Amino acid sequence: MLQSPKFKQRGLNCEPLVCKLKKALYGLKQAPRAWFQKLREFLVATKFEISKVDSSLFILRPGAQLLYVLVYVDDIIITGNDSQAIDQFVTQLNAQFSLKDLGKLSYFLGIEVQYTSEGMFLSQTKYIRDLLHKVSMDRSNGLPTPMVTNCHMSAAEGSHVEDEHYYKSIVCALQYVVITRPGIAYSANKVCQFMHKPLDLHFKAVKRILRYLQGTLSYGLKFTRASKFLLERYSDASWGSDVDDRGLISGFCVFLGGNSIYWSSKKQQVVFRSTAEAEYRSVAHIAAEMVWIRSLLTELCIPVSTKGLIWCDSSAAIAVAGNPVMHSKFKHVELDVFFVRIKWQLGCFKSAMFLVPTRLWIY
Structure with a gap:
């Protein structure tokens, strides 16, 4: 980190000094909001319109061209119907902010994107593998369903789990998996209802979901032309x-x-x-x-x-x-x-x- 203007000092041999970083800017709660505000001001000045249904989506419509910018903190997806207009905007954005162009979208916030002749395929294989490895279930046997049909979990039946934080961390991770795995939406919502007081029967249901994911790592969302x-x-x-x-x-x-x-x-x-x-x-x-x-x-x-x-x-x-x-x-x-x-x-x-x-x- 460079020294602030008007507060610069030099060492014994007149060499320039720098500041020692104690806390990163992203550690501050107001940092993401301040960054988004600055980025939004730039996009609005570039004639982008803010979406009324999603404040993180910006749309540019100069004539027949369409340009979409989707922002999640410092991760940005840019797409449109004109590749030349996209390249020009990336250059303009890079001149204003220091950014890294990762090229064609292939990985975004744990979501893997694969392109096929029919369309595209979204999955979270790596994210699920890391989750299974974290909970030491990466070698477990897979199951065909995430939950049995006659499963009726209650907040009063069962014994208390020893580590509530461990249960909550797994369930929170499962909520993110639902982004590309709608098949576990019901079961993930069910185990989320007992985060305040998890019992051993609830933890067994969580393990069954994980074993289902282990057996269906290649599953995801497929988008095709219709x-x-x-x-x-x-x-x-x-x-x-x-x-x-x-x-x-x-x-x-x-x-x-x-x-x-x-x-x-x-x-x-x-x-x-x-x-x-x-x-x-x-x-x-x-x-x-x-x-x-x-x-x-x-x-x-x-x-x-x-x-x-x-x-x-x-x-x-x-x-x-x-x-x-x-x-x-x-x-x-x-x-x-x-x-x-x-x-x-x-x-x-x-x-x-x-x-x-x-x-x-x-x-």
Whole structure:
């Protein structure tokens, strides 16, 4: 580190001195915010627009050209439809900030990117291997599923684990794996519910997830070109499945052109009085996500002309969304969930019912 201006001193032989670093700038809590503010000011001055749905996304639209800049602290992804414009912007950015151009995107925040003739493939093989090595399970036998179907974990059954911090560190790492592994979304959410007081049965469930990852290291997300650009959502809910408080566990998965782009599995804090109400709440949540995704696609200049399609396995939830007469049976439901009916009437989306023998797809 160079000495600050007006405070420069020289040694005995008049050689220039430097400061000894005691704490890195990234150790300060305000450092990432200050850096992002400076970068944002530069991008805005360069005619970039800040996305309304994601503050870390910047969009430049000079005529027919498109340029996207996605920022995560000091890691930046730059893409667009003109390679020459991308190179010019990288040069301009390098003149303002000292950066390192890593070339074509291949590794970003633990996510590996592979390009194929059909599209691209995202995985976290290295991240998962490091996690398995950290917990000494890199030589364990793999399992075909992350959780058994009849697993009902409780906060009162089992003995207390010795090292709570060890349990929490593994579960937090599993939450990051969900980025490219939607198949463990439900099981990872389930073990996260007991981080305040983990028991041995919960730790066994975590080990099963790790053994599943050990046997499926090559799994990931595959994105391919699609002839039909359709936005679809699959929604489901498990009413009263929590043995402790009978809370609702809802899950959904969003597909764009047949490619999975968004998914979630979450335990709701409200206890519902019926299956129809639980399913309708899940549909309301996914309808809100639908509005957000369509707004993002519009900002990315990717218009979705067709109506979004919501798949739900509850005929009662579909009837409530499309039939105003059913309102009398749902007076106890909060008013905000009825925006689904408004969006339906405005023609923002349509729904369909799918029949499944079980609800294993959520796992």
